[in-house]
Amino acid sequence: MATVQAVLRKKKNTQNLYPVTIRITKDRRTSFISTGQYIDEKFWDVRNRRVKKSHPNASRINYLILKKLAQANDKLLEAEINEDSISASHVRENVKGNDKKDFFDIAELHLENLENAEKYSQYLTQKGRIGKFKKFVDKDTLHFKEITVFLLKNFESHILNQEKRKPRTAINYMILIRQIYNLAISDGLAEQSNYPFGKGKIQIRIPESDKVGLSIEEVKMLESANNLTDAQQNAINVWLTSFYFAGIRVSDVLQLRWSDFKDGRLLYRMNKNQKVVSLKVPQKAKAILDLYKESGLSKNDLIFPYLRGTNFKDAKEVLTRMKTATRTLNRRLELVAKHLKIDKKLSMHIARHSFGNISGDKIPIQMLQKLYRHSSITTTITYQSSFMKKDTDDALDRVINF
Known part of the structure; x- marks a missing residue:
């Protein structure tokens, strides 16, 4: 006996949205098919297993759910007619094969989720970055296995040398590409074996920013x-x-x-x-x-x-x-x-740096945390370290002033 149902999986992403999935249960084993859509929990109709009409893309997502349900049921029915033994994961792989998404498909879904969450600043910034990456590769379809270390190195060089942008800007592009790749892996749409990030590959290191404030x-x-x-x-x-x-x-x-x-x-x-x-x-x-x-x-x-x-x-x-x-x-x-x-x-923006520069070592770090409204004192220490120079200056003087 097999069941196929639409469910909102309790595995939220970084935007605190939950994935709309198709759950296949057969022989007490369960597998999930991703629709690529993420929504706020309040938009999910638990009883009817569909997206509520109040969601701005309800019709589109519900159509996608019906499509995925039909594909999964077709595979199960086909196996039953042919008296084949088929597992839940096998059904999942067959349905995935019918609807394989590339990098720009996942990127588009990622942007839709940002827009639906009303994170418009992130949406506009990341849409521009994805558009620039698409222009660089010069193709509308980019399979995940095509995103190699060589391609990313060339793109990074393009941002730094042709676009004349700062290293932090190039890193922001890499962070976004990695984020989309990770989404695809988590939804079973990309292979971990092809992952171009990590040790010996593309390693993302955030450079220290040069914070300059007024005196x-x-x-x-x-x-x-x-x-x-x-x-x-x-x-x-x-x-x-x-x-x-x-x-x-x-x-x-x-x-x-x-x-x-x-x-x-x-x-x-x-x-x-x-x-x-x-x-x-x-x-x-x-x-x-x-x-x-x-x-x-x-x-x-x-x-x-x-x-x-x-x-x-x-x-x-x-x-x-x-x-x-x-x-x-x-x-x-x-x-x-x-x-x-x-x-x-x-x-x-330099008004904030100027306050940090003038406060320097004068104010206890715990008080600065309150003034800056930082959640973690580690954030305050990292931020203020650019302006706390007295100890290093004194140490330097003690060595060279002889």
Whole structure:
């Protein structure tokens, strides 16, 4: 007796989505066929063994489920008619053979899962990387066994030498290709024996990033800058607000509302990790915020004007407006740096590095963890190590100053 059923397998991926699979049970042995689709558990109809209509791709995924069910049942029926002995895993392999997916098929499913999870920033970034890899190989179909160490080395060289990109960018491409390859292996769509990553093959090592922050003197130059345009002064005000609150991210600064400030404290939820933040409002920050108080503003209004008019229920629109505003701010900050003769790349992101640079060894690492809102103190230690130079400087002096 054999059974074939659609199930949501309790084996979530890195996006906390679960795979929609076909479960084949025969002779008390079970095997699974992947549909290549991942959904949130709330979209699965347990009783009817299908995707709920509330899912944006319900019709498409349910059609795919029916197709896979039919293929599996056909194989079982064919074996029964011919009185052949067939196992659950044999059925699985036969169905897989009828619907073998290549690298770009799995990549497309991966992108769909990101989009359905409303992770639009990752979706757009990774879609661009997959498109560039596809252009490099110059073919629409790429079987996993074709992704060799030689091919990946050539692609890495292309990114570094032809595209003139940084090593970290090349590594990001390799991480994405490896992620998609791993998805295919976990779903039985690629062979581990052909895997091009690991010891003696492509090894991914994250290089240490060069974190450069402004000095106290350079921050003071921003605070006292004059002869600037209104647009440039607004950019400085946003940058200083980020800096005064221990380097909060530009996405959080631009979405600050008057309702986020209560009893002299900033209380808000970070976009990146949804952590609740409570920070004292320094006097310097209060002076900037007071510049943006206007009559008629409600407590729910944004403090800075860059995202006003945005539909915050539309995540794609928010992402697009955020990227545009950040580019605009960074261009204006570059002009400010040139005007003030600051010989460092001035951007919104460097506000966080500047806080780290100035704090250096002065603040206990546990307190910095709280200020940075890091989940792990190891993250704080790794981040702050770029700016903690006193011990190494003293050690160097003790050796050479004789």
